[in-house]
Amino acid sequence: MPPPSSEGTSVADVVELTKALIAAESVTPARGPVFDVLEAALRPLGFDVDRFVCGEAPDGPVENLIAVRGSGGRHLAFAGHVDVVPAGDGWTAGPFSGEERAGLIYGRGAVDMKGAVAAFVAACAQVPVDAGTLSLLITGDEEGPAVFGTRAIIDRMAERGLAPDLCLVGEPTSTGRLGDMIKIGRRGSVNIWIDVNGRQGHVAYPHLADNPVPRLVRALAEIDALILDEGTEWFQSSNLEATDLSVGNLATNVIPGRASARLSIRFNDLHRGEALVERIRAIVERHTPDAHVVGKVSGEAFLTPPGTFSTLIADAIREHTGLTPELSTTGGTSDARFLSRLCPTVEFGLLNATMHKLDEAVAVEDLRSLQAIYATLIRRALG
Known part of the structure; x- marks a missing residue:
């Protein structure tokens, strides 16, 4: 053509x-x-x-x-x-x-x-x-x-x-x-990836493993409870959503060695993207200090x-x-x-x-x- x-x-x-x-x-x-x-x-x-x-x-x-x-x-x-x-x-x-x-x-x-x-x-x-x-x-x-x-x-x-x-x-x-x-x-937009490492093992021997899921879930619970703001004269309130949660564990009798999550935040002009990433990182590190948190700001x-x-x-x-x-x-x-x-x-x-x-x-x-x-x-x- x-x-x-x-x-x-x-x-x-x-x-x-x-x-x-x-x-x-x-x-x-x-x-x-x-x-x-x-x-x-x-x-x-x-x-x-x-x-x-x-x-x-x-x-x-x-x-x-x-x-x-x-x-x-x-x-x-x-x-x-x-x-x-x-x-x-x-x-x-x-x-x-x-x-x-x-x-x-x-x-x-x-x-x-x-x-x-x-x-x-x-x-x-x-x-x-x-x-x-x-x-x-x-x-x-x-x-x-x-x-x-x-x-x-x-x-x-x-x-x-x-x-x-x-x-x-x-x-x-x-x-x-x-x-x-x-x-x-x-509104601005930022996506955040959270990776929590553990130690894989048999579910019958939990003392020989380290399950990352509970730590990630506790961090996500605190994040989900956040109220970022009540909005402004021209903007609705900022909102934070969990958009992915994965372990990738295909077996029923294996404690996973890794768990990950992804967040998306749409925020108003009370915030800056990098500051929100640091706020999430601080929460995650309180629950699991060795977690890896990466943020990408699409726009302010x-x-x-x-x-x-x-x-x-x-x-x-x-x-x-x-x-x-x-x-x-x-x-x-x-x-x-x-x-x-x-x-x-x-x-x-x-x-x-x-x-x-x-x-x-x-x-x-x-x-x-x-x-x-x-x-x-x-x-x-x-x-």
């Missing part, structure tokens, strides 16, 4: 561009054809396009794109991703067909988040080239490890001296109707306090939909956790009801409305 192309497609046509992006199969980590489609849409609009590949296996290689138009004045960046999760089996039509039926466009990535990328590109076509500085920061790895994705884009921007004043992330934030919710922050919590930027977005949404969006910090993590270090960062995009599901789909009407909202936001943000 030849690589998809946007040739013959109007760059200002959000529907056709969405279909072309969907047709460019791009299971994470994405490279090549989907970026070809995007670049072909951006260059006629006056964007300078910088595509680069970085990283090695197992977390790479990853392709990224930085597109910039204009210079001087306020700089508005749009951030997003064109990689998608695997489609799975059972779709009504091909998951990369971009088929349109009854006012809906079907395909993996329709809402998460190729539709929003297409809407922003189409919106740029409605804004004069000399209206300020616009950039698109698009990665091929948001759904995967995200090691060589947006973080690499940020490094590349620093090398080029690019510093946005505002950043809009096009994640699907709407829940019931387009425009009913925007995200002004996200961040908050862009309500202000000028969120008001600009809310006003644009209200003008085109009549809705006043809820300002929220709910949900999982996104690449906004990295971009928020650069400037005020807010997320707003399509309905999230079908993302990562079979028959993921976006309404044509929502695509056109999102394009209009983005165009209004661009004019006002750069004005």
Whole structure:
């Protein structure tokens, strides 16, 4: 099958561009054809396009794109991703067909988040080239490890001296109707692995063995009883969940020599990831001093306090939909956790009801409305 192309497609046509992006199969980590489609849409609009590949296996290689138009004045960046999760089996039509039926466009990535990328590109076509500085920061790895994705884009921007004043992330934030919710922050995420070593032996001779299970269970009981906080004005309370507990013992008459567990903590801005890892390590070591505890922080919590930027977005949404969006910090993590270090960062995009599901789909009407909202936001943000 030849690589998809946007040739013959109007760059200002959000529907056709969405279909072309969907047709460019791009299971994470994405490279090549989907970026070809995007670049072909951006260059006629006056964007300078910088595509680069970085990283090695197992977390790479990853392709990224930085597109910039204009210079001087306020700089508005749009951030997003064109990689998608695997489609799975059972779709009504091909998951990369971009088929349109009854006012809906079907395909993996329709809402998460190729539709929003297409809407922003189409919106740029409605804004004069000399209206300020616009950039698109698009990665091929948001759904995967995200090691060589947006973080690499940020490094590349620093090398080029690019510093946005505002950043809009096009994640699907709407829940019931387009425009009913925007995200002004996200909780942080940390995973923690706990390994407890013992000494294997026969269950009939426990004095000759050392069972690690009771020690791990006691530690987990204390951890489970933790109340990390009661939440804040903008964040729900932090939560800690045990996501795995394993011994791997296939025999009924053997005391195991090892037991392990895994924890996941989603935390608000009262905490830092590494501090939570150390808190868990201290509890575990009280019960089993020789345990091995390793933590991996996926992202810190961040908050862009309500202000000028969120008001600009809310006003644009209200003008085109009549809705006043809820300002929220709910949900999982996104690449906004990295971009928020650069400037005020807010997320707003399509309905999230079908993302990562079979028959993921976006309404044509929502695509056109999102394009209009983005165009209004661009004019006002750069004005």
